[in-house]
Amino acid sequence: MSSDALVDSTPKRHTAYLVLSAVGIGWYLVLWSLGLLGCRTARRRYRLRPRSPLASAPAASVPGVSILRPLKGLDTNLYENLESTFTQEYPNYEIILSVADEHDQALPVVRDLLAKYPNRNARVIVGEEVVGVNPKVNNLIRPYRQAANDILWVLDSNIMVAPGTLARSVDALIGPPSSSSISPPSRRIGLVHHVPFAFATEPALGARLEEAFLNTNHAKMYLAINTVAVDSCVVGKSNLYRRSDVERVNGSLKPISPSLSADGDADPSEDRGLAAFGRFLAEDNMIASALWHELDVRHDLSCDVARNAIGRMSLSDYVWRRVRWIRVRKHMVLAATLIEPFTESVVVGLLTSTSLHYLFHVPRWLFLGCHFATWLAVDLDVYASLAGHPVPDSSRWTFVGAWLMREVLALPIWTLGMLGNEVDWRGRRYRVLQNGAVEHAQGSEGRFSWIPWFGKSNEARGYHPLSAVDAQ
Structure with a gap:
């Protein structure tokens, strides 16, 4: 290369470095803006958790809720996790626990709780209905169809919730958007979710890493993205939504007519409702996205966390758990x-x-x-x-x-x-x-x-x- 060419390329290279450096600093400022937004949202939303008036209202005056808990095996702190749904401060709800196999190890724990809380409207369903490759959806189909109420609260088996969570979540779902709501006031709330908060029950390395990830960076960005609310961003460990809404969506993410119903304008050959999401691994995220894009409803967060119990998670477990969701x-x-x-x-x-x-x-x-x-x-x-x-x-x-x-x-x-x-x-x-x-x-x-x-x-x-x- 000639000396003239070298001289000519130097200003171009300098200009390129200037542009790249400016872009890098600009992106850093954008990222910090999101991080501080997530931090501010966490401070405003979670440092004070008022009691909902629905907690002490007459049962006939509040909407009924069906709590669905699909189970498989002895998850970490299973007894305490499940018991947290029996102790909700809400006057009108039922609990449906489900297992795919009559020999599932979770059943003795379930029966102990049913015996301890005989006055609760709670029951267990044994046996799955295979509608897809996702075992959680297969386990949920029968409770989903048999639930007495339109409002469903689906909780993973490793999640524990505070007694006031259900009442505050129903507030967010049915109440008019307040000034603290993260959702645009012009859209109906179709789903209420909760940010996961992990706690390790054993000093395993993977459990400590999961704890550090979910309780800091993940929560910060999760809250920021949901505050900006430009698209659906939901972790499905604890979700509250209406069955009548889910019955109208199929995961195509294509907007549908507001008048569409399961027995109306829908193509009868096209699955809708929970069964349509049996083909997805992250069915919770897809249901949330379908409600957002197909029905044009929005999501909200109550001021509660979904306490995620983590047991013996090794470094390998942690790595492959993160790899799994990156691949999805x-x-x-x-x-x-x-x-x-x-x-x-x-x-x-x-x-x-x-x-x-x-x-x-x-x-x-x-x-x-x-x-x-x-x-x-x-x-x-x-x-x-x-x-x-x-x-x-x-x-x-x-x-x-x-x-x-x-x-x-x-x-x-x-x-x-x-x-x-x-x-x-x-x-x-x-x-x-x-x-x-x-x-x-x-x-x-x-x-x-x-x-x-x-x-x-x-x-x-x-x-x-x-x-x-x-x-x-």
């Missing part, structure tokens, strides 16, 4: 999944430090020190808002260590997730297809046996009593 998300929201690494503290910190160093000669070490310190401070503030107290002094450094490890692992896990299309879920292997639908798969693509630490999941699903500290 990339087939559902590819663009959002592709930019995910650029929302993580390590990647965005390195990019921004390079940009600032190029433009303003800011030392990289100085920026990165401030960056990680402030990022951690915001995440700890989000934790305090959701928990109602800061991280306990006895576990603070353990939590910070898990937080740092989670941040460092984020990019490798994302890369691993993008490299395959097969996932393991509750002992079964699936291949993820377009839009998040799945089919049964064979083989070993989902695991890389040559990666010693991550080659196999030994996730144990056991029952672990809740300590007095955790119950507070």
Whole structure:
């Protein structure tokens, strides 16, 4: 290359670096805006949880709710998780617990609770109806159809809720949008969901990582995205919605006529309702998206959290759990999944430090020190808002260590997730297809046996009593 060509290329290269550096700093500011929005939302919404007037209203004056809890095996803290639905401060609800197999180990726990609360309107349904590859949907079909009420509250078996959660959630679902609502006032609320808040029952590494992830970065971005509310963003651990709405959608995400009903204008050959979502692994997210896009209704959050009990989760369990949902998300929201690494503290910190160093000669070490310190401070503030107290002094450094490890692992896990299309879920292997639908798969693509630490999941699903500290 001639010297003239080198001279000509230098200004172009400098201009390109200027543009890239400016874009990097701009993206950093956008990301911090979202992070602070999530932190502010957590402070305003979760630090004060008033009692709903529905909690003490006459039963005939409040809408009935059917609580559906699909069960499989002895999940962590199963007794306490299920009991939290028997102790809801709401005058008009029924509880339907369901298992696919009459020999399921959850049944003795269920029968103990039915005996302890004989005056509760509660029952158990044994036996699934296969409508798709998703075992949770198959387990839910019969309770879904037999529920006495239109409003359904679907709760995963590893979730515990506070006594006032149902009343506040019904408030959010049926009440007029308040000034604190995150949803546009012009749209009806079609679904109420709850941000997960994890608590580890054992000092396993994977459980600590899951705790650090769900209670900080995940919660922060989850709250921010739902506050902006440009699209559906729902984790289905605890969802409240109307069966009459679900009966009108099918997961196509194509808007339908407001007058459409299950027996009206719908194509009779086209499945609608819960059965239509049996082909998806993330059926909860797809139901939420279908309500949003097909019915043009919106979502809301009450001021409650879904307390997610985590037992013996190893490092391998944690990694493959995150890989599973990355592989599902990339087939559902590819663009959002592709930019995910650029929302993580390590990647965005390195990019921004390079940009600032190029433009303003800011030392990289100085920026990165401030960056990680402030990022951690915001995440700890989000934790305090959701928990109602800061991280306990006895576990603070353990939590910070898990937080740092989670941040460092984020990019490798994302890369691993993008490299395959097969996932393991509750002992079964699936291949993820377009839009998040799945089919049964064979083989070993989902695991890389040559990666010693991550080659196999030994996730144990056991029952672990809740300590007095955790119950507070």
